[in-house]
Amino acid sequence: MLADIGYFALVIAFIVSLYAVVAAGVGSWQKRPLFIASARNATIATFPLLLLAGSSMIGLLLIGDFSVEYVWRVSSLETPTILKITALWGGQAGSLLFWNMLMAGFLAAAMLRKWGEEKLFMPYVIMVGSFTQLFFLGLSAFIENPFARLDFVPPDGNGLSPLLRHPGMIIHPPMLYLGFIGFIVPYIFAMAALISGKLDDEWIRTTRRWTLVAWLFLSLGLILGGRWAYDVLGWGGYWGWDPVENASLMPWLSGTAFLHSVMIQEKRNMFKMWNMFLIILTYCLVILGTFIVRTGVISSVHSFARSDIGPFFFGFIAFMFIFSAFWVSKRRDELSSTNHLTSFLSREAAFLYNNFVILAILAIVFLFTYYPIISELITNEKGFVGPTVYEQALAPLFGVLLLLMGVAPLTMWYRTSIERLQMSLRWPVVATAVFTLLLFVLGIRSVGALIGLFIVSFAALLTLLEFWKGTRARMGRGENAWQAFSNLLARNRRRYGGYWIHMGVIVMGFGVIGVEIFQQETQIRLEQGESLSLGSYTMVFNGVERYAGPDDLVVTEATVDVMKNGRFVKTIHPTIELYTRTQQPMTIPDLRATISEDFYVLLVNWEPTTADAATFRAFLNPMIN
Incomplete structure (x- = not known):
């Protein structure tokens, strides 16, 4: 019953969004305010429909209805309640539903705001916003249906991926989604300004808070993702230049450039074309980043399994890029700035240099991220760019960016x-x-x-x-x-x-x-009572214990005493967690953390035949906190 209700709400939301696009188009073309008002109401109505669909899915997860394929894939009888709820975004179909729900909420909020002079934008905001919503609803309703049923009812489900059981995963994906979707709002207002021909600063003032909120959510999502990698992936770091990490970083970079650049348009009526380019770029990178995560086209520890939605994503990205480029070209004369740089040593110039450096960083990250695809197309072999190459290429640019960050406030407007x-x-x-x-x-x-x-x-x-x-x-x-x-x-x-x-x-x-x-690193095999030293730290291996945890979990836990400069500071317990249902092991570190450094230890291997020997990998991470 819940599955039928959820799917019905999802399909109705698709129909309502389609109506909103058509009604807004007819209303603007024929100058019929009633059609525009109707389209606005339809856009608002999409949110409660998707809220009903999302609530239905959460209900299915909580009661464990394994006749629904998605519930069977991401949940089990022993899955804790909080993880059953967060399983909504733990798989492809559910996360698309969650994405649709959040996007509908953002669009409804945009419709419910008090419209003033920018009311001229409304039909075009509805058309572009609802068209974007329509694409994702189409994927959810007809390609990746989260309410699809199995031909039989399994007694239990597969359970949530061990990688997604970390507390950070409760809020990390929603933060990223809110950041991604938040940047769609300034884009649709920018397109509304282009289509309507009202290219003053109104669309920027209207979307200033939307942009800032989106940027803050995306920033928080990136930080939480780094923390998750540090706590779960067990390689001693927080950022590995993984394709999905980069897919979130790239719109953050272009969004950061946009946040800085729009200040110059407001202050000096400059960079109109540039700002339009930046927000279109950010929108395209949001959709492209979603494409990477959802298609598995580039191998990543963060991405969902390969799926058949890739061609649809590619077609949508191409269409929206051509659509945006057409309107920018059509309005290029109106986008020309009335003021220009009067000096290369001024605050305006400093902001522009800032943008150039950020986009240079973005271009390198983009090229390296998509290098596997590019190399495969050219040479028929899939290449790979490792973290060291990223760091060597980007370190000088980040240095220049930090210098600009410090020096730019010292410059004056017009000329310094x-x-x-x-x-x-x-x-x-x-x-x-x-x-x-x-x-x-x-x-x-x-x-x-x-x-x-x-x-x-x-x-x-x-x-x-x-x-x-x-x-x-x-x-x-x-x-x-x-x-x-x-x-x-x-x-x-x-x-x-x-x-x-x-x-x-x-x-x-x-x-x-x-x-x-x-950073210092070492790996060594220790027998019980033996120790290893790294920097000012010494760790003593005191033994291993194996026990059963909740939800088909078997834990192998080492006990390690940590000393600094010969003085005992903490007992830590690095573990290997094995979920027997999926036979997927997880190496979970433990650490002694201070504001100045982390002593980070992994249990790499345990020899159950001897029980008294184990292999450890230890990192000393200065200033990581």
Whole structure:
């Protein structure tokens, strides 16, 4: 019954979305407001229909109706309740349904907002937004039906993939989906501006918060994904340049460029064509990223199994790209900016340089990600680009980006004199150089590390000085230090909020240098009572215990005492988890974490015949936190 209700709601949502596209098109073409209002109502109605479909699927998962193929694939009788709920996005068909539900919610929210001068956009927002929704609903309803039934009723299900049982997987996929879908909203408003010919800044002002919220969700999703990889994949790192990781990073990069660039359009009425290009690029990368995850066209630990929806995705991406390019070409005269760069040393220029560097990073990531496909098409052999190649190619560009992050706030609008910039930079350069020299004296000899630490320290100092200068100016008006700082942030949220984010990126820069350059690693076989040393840490192997866990889980758990500089600090328990139903082993690390470093240990292998010997892999990850 629930499956029938869910599928009925899904098909009706498809029909309603189709109606919204047609009604909005007819209403705008024939200037009939009633049709447009009807299309708006249809767009809003899609959300409760998909909420009903999603709730039906959750109900099927909770009661364990294994006659539904999706429930059988991702759940079992012993699956914990919370994991039954999160199994909604644990497989191809369910995650498409979840994606549709979230997208319908975003479109409904856009329809329910208070429309002012931008009401002219409404029919075109409905057409483009509902057409995108229609594509994904078509996949869900007719290609990857989550409510499809089996010919028989199995007594139990397969259970959720062990990789997806980590707590981070409860919120990591929803955060990514919210970020991806959130960027669709500014795109549809941009297309509405192009189609309507209303190409002032209204569409940018309307979508500013949508863009920022989407960017924040996508950022959080990337961070949580890195944490999941660190906790579950067992290779001692947080980012492996996996194709699916890159598929999420690329729209984040173009979205970051867009967030910076639109400020110049608002302030100086420049970069209109550029901003349109960036938001179209972001939309295409969102769809392309979804294509990578859902088709398995590039091998990835994160992607779903290969499916037959690839050609549909490819056709949709091609159509939307051609559609967008047509309207940009048609409106190219209106997209020409009334103002132009007056100096290559100005704040506008600094923002443009920032965009160029970000897009250079994006281009390299794109090329390396799709290199397996490109090489297979050209040579008939599937190539591979490893993490080391990414790091060597991208490290200089990230360094330039951090420098721009620190220097750009010192520039002025229109024009900045070289003398003024030199005066602003003189003492920060000297202070950072002295700090870097001190690091050299203290024993750091890696040229790459010294250059990297100079750059991130320089950017950090310049950013902190911006906070100090603003606070000091307010203190000059009689405010105490705390009042001055609080009011500075409260009354200049956009500017100093950006600086806070810059500081977060800079702190991450310190962490990346620490773990990528100074990470230490060793692997050794130990018998009970033996130890290994790594840096200032020593670990003593005290034995292995095997026991049964919930949901067909068998746990092999080692007990390890960790000492630092000869002093006991913690007992840790790295494990190997085996789900007997799927015979899929998971190597789960344990660690001793501090703000300055992690001592990270994996149980690689246990010899059950002796019971007293095991192989361990240990990492010392400086500054990773």
